Amino acid sequence: xxxxYTNPETVVxxxxxxxxxxxxxxxxxxxxxxSFQFNDTQHAENLFALKELxxxxxxxxxxxxxxxxxxxxxxEGGVAGLALSSGQSASMFAVMNLCRAGDNxxxxxxxxxxTWNLFANTMKDFGVExxxxxxxxxxxxxxxxxxxxxCYYAETLPNPKLNVFPIKEVADIGREIGVPLIMDNTAxxxxxxxxxHGAAVVMYSTTKxxxxxxxxxxxxxxxxxNFDWEAHGDRFPTLNQPDASYHGAVWTExxxxxxxxxxxxxxxxxxxRDVGAATTPFxxxxxxxxxxxxxxxxxxxxxxxxxxxxxxNGHDKIENVIFPGLQDGEPRRRADTYLNGTYGALVGxxxxxxxxxxxxxxxxxxxxxxxxxxxxxxxxxIHPASTTHSQxxxxxxxxxGVTDGYIRLSIGIEHIDDIIADLxxxxxxx
Ligand code: PLP
Numbered sequence: 001x002x003x004x005y006t007n008p009e010t011v012v013x014x015x016x017x018x019x020x021x022x023x024x025x026x027x028x029x030x031x032x033x034x035s036f037q038f039n040d041t042q043h044a045e046n047l048f049a050l051k052e053l054x055x056x057x058x059x060x061x062x063x064x065x066x067x068x069x070x071x072x073x074x075x076e077g078g079v080a081g082l083a084l085s086s087g088q089s090a091s092m093f094a095v096m097n098l099c100r101a102g103d104n105x106x107x108x109x110x111x112x113x114x115t116w117n118l119f120a121n122t123m124k125d126f127g128v129e130x131x132x133x134x135x136x137x138x139x140x141x142x143x144x145x146x147x148x149x150x151c152y153y154a155e156t157l158p159n160p161k162l163n164v165f166p167i168k169e170v171a172d173i174g175r176e177i178g179v180p181l182i183m184d185n186t187a188x189x190x191x192x193x194x195x196x197h198g199a200a201v202v203m204y205s206t207t208k209x210x211x212x213x214x215x216x217x218x219x220x221x222x223x224x225x226n227f228d229w230e231a232h233g234d235r236f237p238t239l240n241q242p243d244a245s246y247h248g249a250v251w252t253e254x255x256x257x258x259x260x261x262x263x264x265x266x267x268x269x270x271x272x273r274d275v276g277a278a279t280t281p282f283x284x285x286x287x288x289x290x291x292x293x294x295x296x297x298x299x300x301x302x303x304x305x306x307x308x309x310x311x312x313n314g315h316d317k318i319e320n321v322i323f324p325g326l327q328d329g330e331p332r333r334r335a336d337t338y339l340n341g342t343y344g345a346l347v348g349x350x351x352x353x354x355x356x357x358x359x360x361x362x363x364x365x366x367x368x369x370x371x372x373x374x375x376x377x378x379x380x381x382i383h384p385a386s387t388t389h390s391q392x393x394x395x396x397x398x399x400x401g402v403t404d405g406y407i408r409l410s411i412g413i414e415h416i417d418d419i420i421a422d423l424x425x426x427x428x429x430x
Contacts (some may be wrong), residue, residue, distance in 0.1 A: 005074070006074075008075055008190050008294075008295040009295045009296070011071060011074045011075050012071055012075060012291050012292050012293075012294055012295060013292050015067075015070050015071045015074045016066065016067040016068075016069075016070030016071050016074075017067045028064060028067045028285060028288050029063075029064065030064055030281045030282055030284075030285045031058075031062055031063045031064045031281050032281050032282065033058065033062075033281075034057065034058050035056070035057050035058070036054075036055035036056060036057070050249075050254060050265075050269070053258065058278065058281065059272065059273070059276055059278045060268060060269065060272055060273055060278070061268065062278075062281050062284070064281040064284040064285050064288070065083040065278075065279060065281065065284040067284075067288060068081070068083050068206075068220070068284045068287055068288050068291065069081030069082060069083050069220070071288070071291055072204065072206075072210070072220050072222060072291065073222045073223075075189070075190070075193075075294075076185075076193055076194075076195055076202050076222045076224075077193055077195050077196060077224075078195055078202065078222035078223055078224045078225060079223055079224065079225030079259055079260055079261055079264075080222070080223050080225070080259075080261045080264045080265075081220055081221065081222045081223070081264065082220065082221045082223075082264050082267050082268050082272065083206075083218065083219070083220050083279045083284055083287075084218070084219040084220065084221070084272070084277050084278070084279055085217065085218065085219065085277040085278060085279045085280075085283075086205070086207070086217045086218060086219045086277070087112075087114075087184075087186060087203075087204065087205020087206070087207055087208075087217075087218070087219040088114055088115075088118060088205075088219065089219050089275075089277035090203045090204065090205065090219025090220060090221050091115050091118060091119075091153075091184065091203055091219075092118060092277075093221060093267050093271050093272070093275075093277070094151075094153070094182045094201055094203045094221055094267075095119075095123070095128070095150075095151060095153060095182070096123075096126075096128070096271060097238060097263060097266055097267045097270075097271055098150035098151050098180075098236060098238055098239075098263075099123075099128045099150045099151070099238075100127075100128075100237065100238065101126060101127030101128065102127055102128075102148065103128055103129075103148045103149075103150050104128065104129040104130070104131055104146070104148050104149050104150070105128070105129075105130060105131070105149060105150050105151045105152070105153060106130075106131045106132075106133055106141050106144045106145060106149060106151075106152050106153070106179075107119055107130050107131070107132055107133070107152070107153040107154065108132070108133065108134075108135035108153065108154035108155065108158070108165060109132045109133065109134060109135065110135050110154070110155060110158035110161060110163065110165070111154075111155060111158060111184075112155065112158070112184070112186075112205075113388060113389075115155075115184070119132075119153075120132070131144040131149075135154060135158075135163070135165050135166065135170075136163070136330070136331075138166045138169035138170045138173060139173070141170050141173055141174070141179075142173045142177065145177055145179060147234075147235070149179055149235075150179070150235065150236065151179060151180050151181070151182050151201075152170055152174050152179055152180070152181045152182065153181075153182045153184070154167075154170065154181070154182075154183060154184070155183070155184040155185075155186070155187065156183055156184065156185045156186075156187060156188040156192050156194060156338065157187040157188045157192070157324070157339070157344050157346065158187070159187070159346050159348065159374070159408055160322065160348050160384060160400065160401040160402055160406060160408055161322070161400075161401035162322050162323060162324050162327075162344070162346060162348060163324075163327070163331045163334070164324055164331065164334040164335045164337075164338050164339060165183070165334070165338075166334055167181070167183060167192075167194050167197040167198065167199060167338055168197040168198050168337075171197060171198025171199050171200075172198060174198075174200075175198060175227075178231065178232030178235055179235070180199075180200030180201060180227045181194075181198065181199045181200055181201075182199070182200065182201040182202075182203055183199040183201070183202050183203065184203045184204070184205075185202050185203070185204060186203075186204050186205045186208050186209070186374075186375070187208070187209075187344060187346060187374065187375070188338075188339060188344055189204065189209050189210055189294060189298065190294055190295050190298045191298055191302065191339050191340045191342045191344065192338050192339055192340065195222070195224040195226060197338065199224060200223075200224050200226060200227035200263075201221060201222065201223060201224060201227075201263065202221070202222040202224070203219070203220070203221055203222075204219060204220040204221075204222075205218070205219055206218035206219060206220050206287045206290075206291075207219075207373075207375070208373070208374050208375025208376075209290075209294060209297070209298065209301070209375035210287060210290055210291050210294055210375075211286060211287045211290040211291075211375075212290035212291075212293070212294065212297055212375065212376065212377050213286070213289070213290055213376070213377055214373065214376040214377070214378070215286050216282075216283040216286040216287055217283070218279050218283055218284070218287050219277075219279075221264060221267060222264075223260075223261055223263045223264035225259065225260035225261060226260075227263070229252050229262055229263070230252045238251075238266065239251045239252050239262050239263065239266060240252050243266075243270065245270060245274070246269065246270065251263075251265060251266045297377060297413055298342075298345075300413040301344075301345035301411055301412065301413055302342040302343065302344060302345050303416075304345065304411045304412070304413065304414075304416050304419060305323070305343065305344065305345040305346070305347055305411040306325065306343065307416045307420070308347055308409065308411050308416075308419060308420065308423065309321055309323045309325065309326065309347055311420050311423065311424075312347070312349050312423070313326065315427060317351055317352055317353065317357070317427050317430055318349050318350065318351060318352065318427075319349075319350040319351065319352045319405065320349065320350045321347070321348070321349045322347070322348030322349065322350075322401075322406075323343055323347050323348070324339065324343040324344060325343035345375075345410065345411045346374060346408065346409070346410055346411075347408075347409040347411060348401075348406060348407065348408050348409070349406070349407055349409075350403050350405045350406050350407075351405035351406075351407065351430055352405065353405060353430060354403075354404040354405045355383075355385055355386065355404040355405065357405055357430040358383040358385060358386065358404065358405050358406070358407055358430070359383060359386060360429050360430045361381075361383070361407060361426050361427060361429065361430035362381060362382070362383045362407070362426075363429075364425065364426040364428075364429035364430065365381055365422055365426045366422055366425070366426075367379065367414070367418060367419070367421075367422040368380060368381045368409070368419070368422050368423070368426075369381070370382065372387065372388055373410070374408075374410040375410060376410065376412060377412050377413050378412045378414065379409065379410065379411055379412035379414060379419050379422075380409070380410040380412070381407060381408065381409050381410075382407070382408050383406070383407055384397075384402045384406055384408060385397060385402055385403070385404050385405075385406060389402045409423075
């Protein structure tokens with residue numbers, strides 16, 4: 001048993017696991033097993049009929065995953081979580097839990113490239129249309145909505161532009177029409193809780209800050225339990241109509257004894273059961289190790305990022321520094337509203353010397369890693385024009401906010417003097 005903690009620093013250490021019932025182990029054990037012995041036939045029948053929730057088979061649930069799910073759900077102020085094999089599977093599940101062929105959803109254009117591909121191409125091949133809209137205008141979500149629109153989707157702190165998404169503004173529009181907002185909060189755990197601002201579901205790539213040590217790919221969904229799926233019955237057939245693949249269960253009805261978990265229960269017992277994008281107990285364990293120090297690390301990440309920005313701003317080889325704390329007008333207001341007094345730990349800058357200077361800068365780094373990742377405890381850098389965005393045309397690059405001399409930094413938790421010293425010597429070469 002564990003108490004109902006709400007402070008993030010305590011939640012990540014204590015929610016969902018006190019000690020192992022049999023051995024007393026304090027660290028969350030790795031339950032490396034495929035299957036779980038039933039007490040008797042009645043117990044087995046109850047579990048399959050969802051009269052009782054419990055472990056059956058690790059593709060569907062597992063006690064190590066369960067602790068991770070409970071902790072992230074509590075951190076977000078949600079009712080339940082679902083750990084998955086990657087952030088990509090989490091974004092896929094988030095949308096496909098509500099959409100069937102012929103349906104559509106509306107997404108911000110400011111997305112991680114992998115999510116963009118999934119939404120624009122793979123989902124389209126599945127018969128689900130993604131309508132991309134400009135996130136600087138919340139009303140664009142309303143305009144793109146019709147009777148077949150099942151959800152809205154956006155990232156809290158999307159790079160490279162680092163314009164914070166208008167969470168409450170779009171969530172409010174959605175709630176007026178009856179459309180839930182799903183937020184990818186990968187770049188802003190702890191510093192932003194999208195459910196507090198009206199989002200219905202939070203999605204994570206735990207690969208980044210939550211895992212924090214760059215060891216394990218993972219994804220996670222949190223159900224806010226705050227969206228009335230039944231009030232908009234026709235819009236959500238997957239939750240309100242009999243499900244042929246589970247003896248005609250109507251999920252909003254079936255969960256009544258269990259709480260407002262229709263969305264996440266269906267994602268588990270239908271999508272995870274059928275698609276099988278389960279994370280492993282070992283990766284869940286690794287992610288828990290990261291999660292246990294997440295609030296502490298986020299403070300260091302964000303404080304270091306501010307100091308890096310102070311150093312970069314005004315450097316004679318730099319045209320422009322991109323950071324929410326340097327913005328003004330509406331983007332700055334959103335950063336101040338949603339990031340809880342911080343500006344995150346992603347920093348962009350444009351080198352005056354363009355592509356050549358960008359390459360030289362990256363090739364000169366000695367401590368910062370040159371990798372296509374963010375959110376590691378180590379500081380990371382990439383030159384998008386020659387890597388992640390190299391397949392885009394010059395026009396497309398500009399639309400996404402990538403210029404020839406743009407460098408993306410993910411600031412880690414090393415000593416600030418060492419981070420700045422490495423940037424300084426690499427800039428001298430650029
Ligand atoms: N969402 C964001 C914001 C990301 O940065 C990433 C990965 O870079 C993903 C989703 C996909 O996550 P994963 O790589 O864990 O599949």
